[in-house]
Amino acid sequence: MAWQWFHRLGSPKWFYEKTTAWMPWLLSISLLIIISVSIWALGFAPMDAKQGNSYRIMYLHVPTSIVAMAAYYVMAIAGGIGIIWKMKLSNMVMKVAAPIGAVLTALALFTGAVWGKPTWGTYWVWDARITSVLILLFLYLGVIALQEAFSDQEMADKASAILSLVGTVNIPIIYKSVDWWFTLHQPASIKMTSSSIASEMLYPLLAMIIGFYLFFTWALLSATRSEILQREIKTKWVKQALLQKA
Amino acid sequence: MSSSLHSSNPTVGKAFWATLKRDLKIAIRHRGELANPLIFFLLVITMVPLGVSPSPKTLAMLAPGMLWVVALLATLLSLDALFRSDFDDGTLEQLLLSPQSSYINVMAKVFVHWLTTGVPLTLVAPLLGVMMSLPEAGYIPLLLSLLLGTGSLSLIGAIGAALTVSLRKGGLLLSLIVMPLYVPVLIFGASGVRAAIEGFAYNTQLAVLGSFLALAIIAAPLAIAGALKMSVNN
Amino acid sequence: MANSKDQQALAISLDNIACQRDERQLFSGLSIEINAGDVLQLLGPNGAGKTTLLRCLVSLSQPAVGEIRFNGQALHQNLYAYRSQLLYLGHLAGIKSTLSPAENLRWYAGLEGDDVNLEERIETALKEVGLYGYEDQSCFNLSAGQQRRVALARLYLSKARIWVLDEPLTAIDKAGIAKLERRFAEHSASGGIVILSTHQDLKLDTLKQVDLQDYLPTPDMLMGGL
Numbered sequence: 001m002a003w004q005w006f007h008r009l010g011s012p013k014w015f016y017e018k019t020t021a022w023m024p025w026l027l028s029i030s031l032l033i034i035i036s037v038s039i040w041a042l043g044f045a046p047m048d049a050k051q052g053n054s055y056r057i058m059y060l061h062v063p064t065s066i067v068a069m070a071a072y073y074v075m076a077i078a079g080g081i082g083i084i085w086k087m088k089l090s091n092m093v094m095k096v097a098a099p100i101g102a103v104l105t106a107l108a109l110f111t112g113a114v115w116g117k118p119t120w121g122t123y124w125v126w127d128a129r130i131t132s133v134l135i136l137l138f139l140y141l142g143v144i145a146l147q148e149a150f151s152d153q154e155m156a157d158k159a160s161a162i163l164s165l166v167g168t169v170n171i172p173i174i175y176k177s178v179d180w181w182f183t184l185h186q187p188a189s190i191k192m193t194s195s196s197i198a199s200e201m202l203y204p205l206l207a208m209i210i211g212f213y214l215f216f217t218w219a220l221l222s223a224t225r226s227e228i229l230q231r232e233i234k235t236k237w238v239k240q241a242l243l244q245k246a
Numbered sequence: 247m248s249s250s251l252h253s254s255n256p257t258v259g260k261a262f263w264a265t266l267k268r269d270l271k272i273a274i275r276h277r278g279e280l281a282n283p284l285i286f287f288l289l290v291i292t293m294v295p296l297g298v299s300p301s302p303k304t305l306a307m308l309a310p311g312m313l314w315v316v317a318l319l320a321t322l323l324s325l326d327a328l329f330r331s332d333f334d335d336g337t338l339e340q341l342l343l344s345p346q347s348s349y350i351n352v353m354a355k356v357f358v359h360w361l362t363t364g365v366p367l368t369l370v371a372p373l374l375g376v377m378m379s380l381p382e383a384g385y386i387p388l389l390l391s392l393l394l395g396t397g398s399l400s401l402i403g404a405i406g407a408a409l410t411v412s413l414r415k416g417g418l419l420l421s422l423i424v425m426p427l428y429v430p431v432l433i434f435g436a437s438g439v440r441a442a443i444e445g446f447a448y449n450t451q452l453a454v455l456g457s458f459l460a461l462a463i464i465a466a467p468l469a470i471a472g473a474l475k476m477s478v479n480n
Numbered sequence: 481m482a483n484s485k486d487q488q489a490l491a492i493s494l495d496n497i498a499c500q501r502d503e504r505q506l507f508s509g510l511s512i513e514i515n516a517g518d519v520l521q522l523l524g525p526n527g528a529g530k531t532t533l534l535r536c537l538v539s540l541s542q543p544a545v546g547e548i549r550f551n552g553q554a555l556h557q558n559l560y561a562y563r564s565q566l567l568y569l570g571h572l573a574g575i576k577s578t579l580s581p582a583e584n585l586r587w588y589a590g591l592e593g594d595d596v597n598l599e600e601r602i603e604t605a606l607k608e609v610g611l612y613g614y615e616d617q618s619c620f621n622l623s624a625g626q627q628r629r630v631a632l633a634r635l636y637l638s639k640a641r642i643w644v645l646d647e648p649l650t651a652i653d654k655a656g657i658a659k660l661e662r663r664f665a666e667h668s669a670s671g672g673i674v675i676l677s678t679h680q681d682l683k684l685d686t687l688k689q690v691d692l693q694d695y696l697p698t699p700d701m702l703m704g705g706l
Contacts, residue, residue, distance in 0.1 A: 083472075135426050135429055138422075138425070138426040139426050141422065142422050142423035142426060143423075145419055145422055145423065146409060146410075146419065146423055149410070149413050149416075149419055150413070152480060152502065155412070155476055155477075155479070155480060158472075158476040159409045159473065159476055162405070162409060162469055162472050162473050162476065163405075163409060163423055165469070166405055166427065166469050167426075167427070169465060170426075170427050170430075173430045173458075174426070174427075174429050174430055176430075177429060177430035177433045177434065178429070178433070180433070181433045181437065184437060257592070257593020257594075258593075260590050260593040260595065261590060261591050261593060263590065264586070264587050264589070264590020264591055265587070265590070265591075267587075267590075268576070268579070268583070268586075268587045268590075271578075271579065271583065272576065272578045272579065275578050276578070331576075334572075335572060335573065335574065335575060335576060335577065336570055336571070336572025336573055336574035336575075337574050337575070337576055337587075339540055339568075339570060339572070339574070340568070340570075340574040340588070340591070341591070342540070343538060343539075343540070343563060343566065343568055344563065344591040344592075345559075345560050345563035345564040345566075345592075346591070346593075351591075478540055479535075479540060479541050
């Protein structure tokens, strides 16, 4: 039936066995892209007319920001599926997506600050985008804290799923509000450089974004896999899988 | 099968009133606790001139934001108690077992929370505005924005209260998960007051606060009911 | 007197139920049919899963395996009809100590949406459980046994036909227990259902007993093996 794949996907065992083969590929391809674009960006990319060399951090900042946002939706959608179809696997994906997303968000903030120093002369400005990313980090921390607070795994899963869904409804509202707030308070001295980006800078950036998505997928899968082993430790197949590894 | 029939059932209104009356009665018998968020509001506002500067000019500049931030914090502090005693004495599970949709009973509880927290905070805010040298043009928008905004604060906050009610020490966690969700309400609430002081129209901000409230009335009780079901299921 | 609603069939069926708590299997393979007029007593040592089963029966929890049906339909498909007939007395009494017994009962009647002759019925119910004269005291002034009686007064007030009672006889004196037994018999005779857990011996003609120890999971299931 059409639903069969869906239910099979929900089986942690099937998922674990299926993804085993993908893991090395995902990791090596994503690292290959990230490392080669980094070398190119640091060594060969032309200097920006206005920002000099400092703009090069963009190759880290933009991909982490984008993937950090996407990770929230991955988390919320997984949580929603977990609530509606009571799928164990999807709860595990939700749980492990939160810390990965939080790390990416923190990285986006950090690279943004490093970029901000030479550009604006200060590490922190209350720019609309930075503020939104900061609030995204708070949303992640809330989900993680809630997940940690429950001793019962099933309750923890339901609670964080509800919170991430509420967050999903809120994120567009928060982003729009912060944008609107910023247009009111925008100080004249800070101007965002929104000039169109040269194509020789754009393509590596796109490649880097793909590289980060692949790396995120790898991180998500490998964290899910270890979560599977932890939660299903009592079952026979996990014992066998662990024996094979050893 | 017959859910459409039951939605027009007159007992829906009765259940709402029963819970509303019950919670109001309890709130009135614990009047002392009702004053706590207000005293907190007053105390923090008193700290501002002591910590920043007593100059009326500085205070006037801070007033819209400070009044809104502190009203938000006072609401947060009151939220932990929203479902706590019902959870402890078992009336929460009885409420969820009522044949009426939990939406109705949850709305009744949150409505009482707003009546006993949001409305009093709104009413004392102008007094505190005087202490903060709030310019004259700011009083009406402060009242209106708080009246609309505290409704959303109660509804959104109740989601956090429902999620943490089964945790013994939910208080701080509750603030942690709810505060980021309060950002849009704060932005538009404070900005409405500021716009009025600066002589601009503030009806955009009020309209946005109104639409936040409408959205919260539709969506929040579903999340609250789901979270409460999770919390009693252990 | 009986209107059409009272004549409606009542049937709860448990189909191969297994429950777990904190990842531990409590019992499994439990199948019972409960029909109008039945009084079902759950037996089993502490921790056997009586409370868990009762919570599943009122749909506060879900069984790990199996399905509970009400009049042939799964509970979640028939929730309004089921809950309109349901009275649950849990481990927690469900009594607000700030309020008086009468006020507590008024809230329950409000949830049921039933306010015909309400004050009179509340008075009768409180008389039946021996709390007449206390109706306007705050419940925190009452003893543990008296607070329990406030909750039990619901058995005389509610029109619900399915009673699910978790240890209703704790903290109740002998005379009170005898009285409740008569109430159960009345309810069963009028076509209601009583499902309760208690260690007391009940003297009722329509009594059915289920001992959860007979449904202990097999060792293989305890290992969580698949």
